[in-house]
Amino acid sequence: MDLLGALSSDHEGPDVPPCSRKGCTAHAAWQVKWNNPKIHPPERRKVWLACDDHREWLENFLKARLFWRSTEPMNTTAGETEVRL
Template sequence: MDLLGSLGSQQAGPEEPQCSRKSCRAAAVWQIRWNNPKIHDPERRKIWLACDEHREWLEGFLRQRLFWRSTDPLEADEQSRARE
């Protein structure tokens, strides 16, 4: 069994950034920045991507847990970096 060879056969991600909501395959247009203050440094930001339909749901989920920090548009240059 070739474990190292099998690592290279992973499937590539989607061509366009997709919404982070479970089972959603819509194009992402928002980046929702958050962190968990119990385990992350105050400056650290994790990012979920969101489509227009799921933006409020994802923000609400994070706000209830006091994790939400900001929501910003997903810019064209950030979309190209997300594909890499």
């Protein structure tokens, strides 16, 4: 494995980003949008990406903390999804 080659600016990420659930490498199919009302303005949306298997788990985690705002299908068109992890 070429560590320097993997870190170069020429290296592009995956066409479909992975799920945000720790340890999951499945392709994301959903955008789970959330914010923390104590520190984020109401219009701010952070995004976790979810595969089909982890969508409900991530939503329930955020709902328990009153952070969940919406879940939308993943738009795989480049440049149309802003992701903040």
